Amino acid sequence: MAFPxxxxxxxxxxxxxxxxxxxxxxxxxLNSLDSNPNRNPNxxxxxxxxPNRVQIPNAGYRHPSSYVASFAAFAxxxxxxxxxxxxxxxxxxxxxxxxxxxxxxxxxxxxxKKIILNNDSQFTVVxxxxxxxxxxQDEMFKAVETYLTTKVDESSVRKINVCKNKETLSVKxxxxxxxxxxxxxxxxKWSKIGACYELTFHNRHRFMILESYLPYVLEQSNAIKxxxxxxxxxxxxxxxxxxxxxxxxxxxxxxxxxxEPELKKSIIEDLNNFKNGKEYYxxxxxxWKRGYLIHGPSGTGKSSLISSIANYLNYDVYDIDLSNVDxxxxxxxxxxxxxxxxxLVFEDFDECENVQNRKDxxxxxxxxxxxxxxxxxxxxxxVFTTKCIDNVDYTLLRPGRMDMHIHMxxxxxxxxxxxxxxxxxxxxxxxxxxxxxxxxxxxVTPAEVAGELMKCxxxxxxxxxxxxxxxxx
Ligand SMILES: Nc1ncnc2c1ncn2[C@@H]1O[C@H](COP(=O)(O)OP(=O)(O)OP(=O)(O)O)[C@@H](O)[C@H]1O
Numbered sequence: 152m153a154f155p156x157x158x159x160x161x162x163x164x165x166x167x168x169x170x171x172x173x174x175x176x177x178x179x180x181l182n183s184l185d186s187n188p189n190r191n192p193n194x195x196x197x198x199x200x201x202p203n204r205v206q207i208p209n210a211g212y213r214h215p216s217s218y219v220a221s222f223a224a225f226a227x228x229x230x231x232x233x234x235x236x237x238x239x240x241x242x243x244x245x246x247x248x249x250x251x252x253x254x255x256x257x258x259x260x261x262x263x264k265k266i267i268l269n270n271d272s273q274f275t276v277v278x279x280x281x282x283x284x285x286x287x288q289d290e291m292f293k294a295v296e297t298y299l300t301t302k303v304d305e306s307s308v309r310k311i312n313v314c315k316n317k318e319t320l321s322v323k324x325x326x327x328x329x330x331x332x333x334x335x336x337x338x339x340k341w342s343k344i345g346a347c348y349e350l351t352f353h354n355r356h357r358f359m360i361l362e363s364y365l366p367y368v369l370e371q372s373n374a375i376k377x378x379x380x381x382x383x384x385x386x387x388x389x390x391x392x393x394x395x396x397x398x399x400x401x402x403x404x405x406x407x408x409x410x411e412p413e414l415k416k417s418i419i420e421d422l423n424n425f426k427n428g429k430e431y432y433x434x435x436x437x438x439w440k441r442g443y444l445i446h447g448p449s450g451t452g453k454s455s456l457i458s459s460i461a462n463y464l465n466y467d468v469y470d471i472d473l474s475n476v477d478x479x480x481x482x483x484x485x486x487x488x489x490x491x492x493x494x495l496v497f498e499d500f501d502e503c504e505n506v507q508n509r510k511d512x513x514x515x516x517x518x519x520x521x522x523x524x525x526x527x528x529x530x531x532x533x534v535f536t537t538k539c540i541d542n543v544d545y546t547l548l549r550p551g552r553m554d555m556h557i558h559m560x561x562x563x564x565x566x567x568x569x570x571x572x573x574x575x576x577x578x579x580x581x582x583x584x585x586x587x588x589x590x591x592x593x594x595v596t597p598a599e600v601a602g603e604l605m606k607c608x609x610x611x612x613x614x615x616x617x618x619x620x621x622x623x624x
Contacts, residue, residue: 274354276365280346290490294372295348299341301375302330334364383467387485403458409569409597410452410559418456421555422463425532439529442520444547446540447559450598453536454498456559460532461494468494473512482515494532501542510544517546561594570597574604575611582615589622 280292330341337359339352352360405415424431425441432439445453461468469489476482489495500513520533535553537543547553562570564587571577603621607614 272354273351274357274360276350276360278348278350280348291369292348294369295341295350297372297375298368299330299348301371302332302341334367335359337364339364382461382465385467385469387469387471402462403455404462405459407569407573408452408455408459409562409566409573409601410456411563411565414557418460418555418557419463422460426464426530429529440520440531440533441555442533442553443535443555443557444540444543444553445534445536445557445559446538446543448561448596449538450596451559451561452597453559456557457494457496457534457536460534464492464494464532466492466494466530466532468496470496470498473497473500473516476512479515482512482519486519489531491529491531493530494534496534496536498536499538500535501537501539501544513544514546517552562590562597562600564590566597567600570600570604571611571615574601574608575614577611580611580615582612582619585619586615586622589619593622595622 278292278295326343326345328343332339332341337352337356339350339360342349342351350360350365405419408415421441425439429439445456447453457468460466467490471485476485486495497516535547540548540556540558548556567586567590568578568583571580571583599621600618603618604614606617
């Protein structure tokens, strides 16, 4: 649970235009607090209202579900402090012992009590746009942004964002604009302040908002995203630029992928074991990741297999170009910023022009996969593809390094039957026997066969005759 790293910011501001702010970040001793030196000394202290503010922590990538855990933990501890205020507080002490270092407990209890007792004030949750020291947008921030697009009053905005993929317009909240939302009869206010969203509501609703509303916002944003087109394909050239992202619009699935049925079955089984293996990986003390080396000539379906895996697991794909990564820290940052439930693809990784550069990057990558960093982020699949396995360094082929070596061969008869079914909708035909004979000694890729079949899909016989002629040639 992430509670101990949650930052409390307790700020006070005047009613006037010249706000006086008192910031408190993290556990500092109470007597070291200092008010803003710019505050007007004549200011009437009674006029100060003290909204309570909580900063949603965003240290590194966090899966949206971990935010739900944080909200719940925070609300739980806050409730517990309420008990502490009203009763003996044993419950909080027990929780605090688990999450908060002893030396800071009094500080947190003191702050919590202020929040609990200050029932008439506002409560503000701050959600930063970027993860610390990086240009990667925080997942919670993105979720809020997505959710708010459905709440913006379109007549009042000055900036619109066009989502080309669906040819629909989506509208974003502009800086310093506010949106009011209602949840379970409770009014909340969202505002965009610089690079963060602030959510403000009445202090007495804090439990409900943290426990129910914020998880609801996450849920809604996920639902909106899946309506928008589901999986994404991200291309990463180097760490200094945002990945180029497009919707993964490849309909290839294991149903349509033309490979040997036995191979297909074993890949699906492996993916199922991986998907359900959280406890297993934890028990054996290994990072929850899987490595596949896919090799075969061009056009045999290596990319199609990756799309099938992505569609099967519902994971986004990150295509990483190793040739542009030239330092340890660059690679480390790229890999650490990729979220869980992702497929990291290193396509034709052995084809980098600069051989030394490729070797260096590759050995860094292996170090990463073996080392402690591999434990950051769960549920990741690493896929390496190559056209020729003979080019691959032994370090990657060594037993235990890649979990599965998948050979994508030239078109076999079972693969052809799958393609004939995909393109011509036929399961059997008098020409199948001839195709079977030819495929025994002709090296043709599934891509070539698919290309031939596609030329005349309305007449299966003509299409197969053309394919036979092509193979005979
Ligand atoms: N095994 C296959 N099953 C179904 N379709 C296939 C298969 N192999 C190739 N195809 C068809 O051929 C096209 C190209 O194949 P794909 O890009 O997957 O091959 P590749 O091995 O990744 O090639 P490259 O190494 O050149 O990237 C696919 O879009 C698909 O239409």
